[in-house]
Amino acid sequence: MSSEPIIEISGVVKTFEKGVIAALRGADLSVRAGEWVAIVGPSGCGKSTLLHLIAALDVPDCGTVRVKDHVLETKKNLSHFRARDVGLIFQLHNLLPTLTAAENVQVPMFEAGMSSRERSRRAQELLALVGLDGKEKQHPAELSGGERQRVAIARALANEPPILLADEPTGSLDSEAGRHVLDLLARLRDERGLTIVMVTHDADVAARADRIIRMLDGRVVGDETLRAAPAAASGSAH
């Protein structure tokens, strides 16, 4: 009883530098709601590029990227999609250095038309959710790498998107801090039914996911299911 795919990518080609660099050469991928997918592969194989297309940071040269009911194309109002439908976590330089942890979490909420009071209440809740009670007023420079990454996760959840996209979320963390972040992702998936797509080159990290997608030279070359995704809340749980 597999639920409808929430992310559907087919035949996606993406080139850079006027076609000289082909980052994706016909990638296909389908992700069901509630799944935790790890994308692995050698450096330069197009993992980040694929993730960025799902995040609507860029659009494919050809092929289609469909996320929820949206086919992501240039002409669409992509910022609205980015604000509400996906949450994004990068490896590094993720937070705005002048803002406190709570303020960083509030940034995406500006686009959701919440009142200032609502924003700060929600930021507080989200920071508590990621285990950063009492650190609301710290600036990124005053937080450890793992704590910063958890602030980034709280920010990604700001507008309650159904999908979390993470590019090497543990890449700059030691194994202890990395494990904490992965535990948090697992909890979010279990408790909130989030769909998670995570890029990593670390086999141990990938093993935490339900399913491992292998990429090579801009294509998906392997698809291994480690465990059944929890009977996913039907596609439109959110």
Added chain:
Amino acid sequence: MSFLGFILKTLVRQKVRTWLTVLGISIGITTVVALGSVVGGLKETSAQLLRAYDSDFIVAQKGASDLSFSAVTEEEWAAVDARDDVERTVGALLHVARAGGNPYFVTVGVRAEDLAKIDLNIRDGRLIAPGATDEVMLGVRAADKLNAGVGETVELDRRTYTVVGIMKADSVWEDSGAFAPLATVQEHAKKPNVVTMIYVKVKPGLDRHEVADAIEDDNPLLSAVADVDEYSEVDQGIVIMDALNIAISALAVGIGAIGVMNTMVMSVFERTREIGILRAVGWSGNRILRMIIGESLALCLIAAAVGTALGVAASRAVLYIPAVGSLLEPAYTLDVFVRALFVAVVVALVGAVYPALRALRLTPMEALRHE
């Protein structure tokens, strides 16, 4: 955190740069306010000059580059005075003398019988007596500056006069000067049989502009000035001041605008990656635009406040120059401040356009990949 708070945090982050930029623009605003209020004060002085002594307009020599060079002969004056449409005239010879430490002391030579026609506000003493040669009436400011009272003597250009009265006029320049007998001033200024200008009051019920035009038609060597904008017919000073005001203000504002543009370009360029993050978490191009314009506006509004304060201070400071202080009171009219605010807003928008376009031209991806 509000959106405004978010914008201000960016400015606070770069304290030194923010203040230097504010200072740069505020110099332009200072110039606008200081020059604007001083030139405005000068215009007000001219307007007061035209309507002094309850008269309707002045008549002076046509084409004089400066009113102090104007010469109207006593015959011309008599002809104007004799007209049917003229109620009364007062001839005045302006002479700049040295008095105490002030080299620009304005002495107005008038006939004693003309003084009697004017409704002068006499604070102390009396009018100059007919036939007297060495009596003066001081304006209140002059009396104060020269520290002279009725019955005491003052020295104007090394000639000694007896103070017979103290009067309060409507304008700074009259209050800062003195009335003296016309014949004495004519002799002293080596301008026999001439006055600088005639104050004309028209017969009741007549239109002052029509009378002024008629006088000009009858005597092509004279110019009748009824309004400040005609003042340039007898004095180029205001025209020159106006032009200088605009030129200097434009220059100062231009320099300020380049400063803002520079700051905004640097600030936006340095934050390219941050802008990429903002776009990645869903900020629309519109909001990025508002953020950049908001920063620029905040800078310029702070500068407008600082510059206005400095401009008022500067315009007060120039009053300590005796020539200026005895001639005018800076006019802090609303339009000076509106102009300052307008300039600040325009500078802010101009300064924000290029960096904003640049920030929006990049896709979120390009911005994020920026190191």
